[in-house]
Amino acid sequence: MASASASAFEYAPAPESRSVVDIAPSYGLFIDGEFTEAADGKVFKTVSPATEEVLSEIAQAGEADVDRAVKAARKAFEKWSALPGSERAKYLFRIARIIQERSRELAVLETLDNGKPIKETRDADLPLVAAHFFYYAGWADKLDHAGFGTSPRPLGVAGQVIPWNFPLLMLAWKIAPALATGNTVVLKPAETTPLSALFFADICRQAGLPRGVVNILPGYGDTGAALVGHPDVNKVAFTGSTAVGKEIARTVAGSRKKLTLELGGKGANIVFDDAPIDQAVEGIVNGIFFNQGQVCCAGSRLLVQESIQDELLESLKRRLSTLRLGDPLDKNTDIGAINSAEQLSRITTLVEAGEAEGAERWSAACELPSSGYWFAPTLFTNVTQAHTIARDEIFGPVLSVLSFRTPDEAVAKANNTQYGLSAGIWSEKGSRILAVANKLRAGVVWSNTFNKFDPTSPFGGYKESGFGREGGRHGLEAYLDV
């Protein structure tokens, strides 16, 4: 804890109770409404990234399990898609309400399994998860009026692969629109964060969802590949790295499967000299240090107008020194653990590349816990477009600072990336915000804020950040034959 330890007003620990969640020693695959072992008996362990403690042993789905799950989903599809929309809505509303009722339990679970601070799972993830189910429940009986023809039809079985940064939220983004539109689902959560998806399986049973409508198959990349490649899957939805996304696109190419990809990003956060400085600093912090920077739409490139660069950087460093890093279950923690040893080493490698290429590194003076995977909030100055850290997605709490002199230069630099997921503009001048926003090649452009999500707002990318939109009315299209 950077400044807290130096202050006379040190906050006593305020940990959220672990006892609100009951994690079983082992979990099976969720197929056709039942928890079952993997056909080949394979298992893997999931650990808490903050302590490296083993939380549970999880069945690992193989090809035979994928086949079984897809068959169950295919069978369930006939009845599920034939239900009136208002009936499907009832199930979704029920799921949404159960998520709200169990939100404290799920928030603690997600924090344990993922390493992100409880204040984020409690205040951001879980409310959004419930909101997505509520939102798409509302659409289920209004599909004829969604602008996709008079009676758009579901696609069939959706194979969905989600990442570890927002395990339950990404599940909601995938499952809620799929079910609302009448599809059935086989979902593979990430190998480092399978628990909340398995708890969600239990919620589906609690809600009385018909067997086979939702199937959950924990596993590694090969499980995902088997799912994506399964001939009886009609729709593939993937959120994750660009490299894997490209592989999936190759697999799916030539088949009749519909595909949406939400991939990496290298978002530009543009601060003009007339910006509200104190709020911009908060927005920069939120843009890159939310969820330890493990956010595909993170504002990982700060583009600051040269005339205010020194002032802004000074404010930013001072602010970073007040971030509290440590036990993710503590309600006062701002920065939690990095999700895995593998991810930590990727961050470390890229940061070393930044230093080797001559960018100037500054890290907050945090004391890092002795066990678990941690990385202090870091920023790089003297970064140019040619640096690796300005081009590659780091997916960690590392900010690259670049400067610009004119709005045109800001736009040119912001767009000069292979990605195009998000961007931010900070200015007090409305006309400038609109003019710049129109020129940015990014799926989401926030102005005077960052990392704000809402189920009604479509989200997705340009270029190597993928295609297709999730959320909002647009999110329905990916699951409908239109």
Place this chain on the structure above:
Amino acid sequence: MPTTSPAARALADVTASDGTLRRFLHGLPGVDAVGLEARAASLGTRSIKTTAKAYAIDLAISMVDLTTLEGADTPGKVRALGAKAVRPDPTDRTTPATAAVCVYPDMVPAAKEAVAGSTVKVASVATVFPAGRAALAVKLADVRDAVAAGADEIDMVIDRGAFLAGNYMKVYDEIVAVKEACGTSARLKVIFETGELSTYDNIRRASWLGMLAGADFIKTSTGKVAVNATPANTLLMLEAVRDFRAQTGVQIGVKPAGGIRTTKDAIKFLVLVNETVGEDWLDNHWFRFGASSLLNDLLMQRQKLATGRYSGPDYVTVD
């Protein structure tokens, strides 16, 4: 300005004329209301427990300007208030004294007598509180009267009408004159009445105006209007004193006043101080609460921490 750093000299130039002052104040960075309030709210979710809470409660008690500003005030009431400020909890002598008692100018002698021999200061709301609608000569007479009676601190209200009309120089000149009338014996707190300034941009401008004019403290409000101290306007003023010190080396105090009634609220304000300007401001020379009913809630929470159970309003004194 006591310092002569280049930045301080440049700042002194901004008060050269009406035009330079206006350009400076309007050139300050804007305030995004949504972002400001979101930041204040997020700091409000800090969970302050056990040892930290005990520390915060004692700190908050020591920062209270125990206030009575009623037309019906009597010397007797002020004496009672003074006694309470000196010894807030007669059942627990480890309870710290409050920072000050805050009274109308004519009550200063009674207040001085009541706190004599203690660390408790006497603050007086001079300058025709709370409206401030009188000629400068009248306001200055009010101030001199209070200072002569022994007031250690003067809480002045600015001319909000002049401020809203854009007549910044008039407001500036008045503060300078009042500061002069305070002499060397009284510290000056400048009250903006943030609820009447209505925009955050105005509050930031008023903060800088007050600091440029020599305020020792900037204070949110009188407690006499609908909107008084809020976490957001206090956060904004803390940012202003932080930036002012960075530019001039001069440290200015901050005092939210009005509407802070519970321990929970007070602790939220202390979190704002802790995480915005840090420990340099975490004592009663630099941060105060203008409050009348807050103290009893702090005392009840303090008793609860000490004994493990809640008592009730009869276990703390009424005045």
